[in-house]
Amino acid sequence: MQNKITVENLNASFGAKQVLHDINIGIEKNGITAIIGPSGCGKSTFIRCLNRMHEVVSKARVSGKVLVDGKDIYDSDIDPVDIRRRIGMVFQKPNPFPTMSIYDNVAAGLKLNGINDKEILDKTVEESLKKAALWDEVKNDLNKSGVSLSGGQQQRLCIARALAVEPEVILFDEPCSALDPISTSKIEDLMTGLKEKYTLVIVTHNMQQAARVSDYTAFFLYGKMIEFGETNQIFKKPKEKSTEDYIVGRFG
């Protein structure tokens, strides 16, 4: 497999509390990699290290390497803002900008980076909403508030917003945990479609979801990566005892 992201000896901490220990993993290009594990195992922290969002929190520290296309994003000459533009993120709770319309929410990333050409914006908004499978539901209401949508629609709006800045990788941090089953299945279908163009990483509590959508799965426990492999193998023939225990539901 061809790796989009290679993580080498990654450690992360909040103050004195170390939450990730020596993580080594390769994320396949144009694949979906799922990160599973019980609460507090460091899954979210891990993906936040992949687009330098971890350091947004005060007293958060990172060491080790995260190579994107072979270049370490923690190099001193790298601007974290550029990294976040290339590696987008969708959060656990839908978080559209409350003062903006649907259109402005999607266009925000472009507008605030200085792109004001109406034609480009119109085209990007439409394409992004189509990719996020939301266009048909909102095409006549683009000037309505983003927060007037349902939870599932808001999450797809956030996906459209992330897609609009044309990232190479999209990180999903438990994107369906606040959604109902129908919205969840829409977002899962959407992810499967997106991997043609993008590299996806999804953190999930829901093991069935990992099994359904991902090509590779990593199992995290207490801040360490216990096992990593093809999703089929992880779910059918886990090598580690604790992976098996977690997958069959003995804990977590």
Added chain:
Amino acid sequence: MKWNKRRLIDRIMSILTAACVVIAIIPLLSILYTVIINGISAIDLDFLTQLPKPVGEAGGGLGNAIQGTFIVVGIACLIGLPVGILSGIYLSEYGENRFGRMVSFVADVLTGTPSIVAGMFGYTFIVLYFGSFSAIAGGVALSVLMIPVVTRTTEESLKLVPASIKEASLALGIPRWKTTLHIVLSTARSGIITGALLAIARISGETAPLLFTSFGNMFWANGVDKPISTLPVQIYTYAVTPFPDWHAKAWAGALVLIILILILNISVRFATRRKYG
């Protein structure tokens, strides 16, 4: 309906809270009533546009005091709003340290400072330095009262913006300063405007800080470095005289001041109505 203990307590408490609302609103309505009754008869176009006449002469108005209030409050806003709002942004976004906590504390203390102290500040640092009472000295004194209020309300409104909104913006590759300026500030906009408005309303009626800064003037304003008439000081000047004609003018001045603040409130509310609830 059966009257048990729970129902009874519920009823008593409801009546008690309603009674407190009435008690709170009585002085308010009574002030409004008195000011309107005593003031309305003296208000006409002359009152709003003419200079004061010497005692005993009929007619004349408070036009210069109305003009002066706008000038002095305007100067206070020019200084107070940018300083207050920017300090609030600093405290909320970058103030998680000793210095930030200290500034927050000082702002809280300043909010409770008697307004005459602000007047002494203006007198000591502006009036004595330039050797003259002036509109600028009045504006500076009022801005001293304004800054802590604006700072703290801005800080509190910004802190109410959920971290998830900031993270959403940062994760789009929007730099932090643009996130603060375009996402956080616009989300907190109505809170900040409300704070600014309360501060303006508060200082517009202040008399004490103006007594020995902007002083007073019976003529139209002729420069921000000269003494200037303001409504509160003019009301005070008229009210302490023994002349019934001037008393009536003081009431009318009070009514004008209340109406000006009311118009300010309504117009800003109107201008900042949120597009989306």
